Amino acid sequence: MVMAIRAEHELHRRRFSRNAGVGLALLGFVVLVFALSVVKISRHGPVEGFDHTPRHSLTEPGQ
Numbered sequence: 001m002v003m004a005i006r007a008e009h010e011l012h013r014r015r016f017s018r019n020a021g022v023g024l025a026l027l028g029f030v031v032l033v034f035a036l037s038v039v040k041i042s043r044h045g046p047v048e049g050f051d052h053t054p055r056h057s058l059t060e061p062g063q
Helices: 008-042
Strands: none
Touching: none
16 A cells, blocks of 8 residues: 655745745845955055054055
């Protein structure tokens, strides 16, 4: 005797929609970080990090 395949339970549909929401939020975060990285890297100015040393580009002449 073969049992028929049951229809999807309502709990599975709710779980899938919740997982899809979390996945879209994660994808949005990844896109945001990527876009910010591209903007920061594509600037045409000098790339200087914060290394606790005085930077000549920020100091005024004559100091």
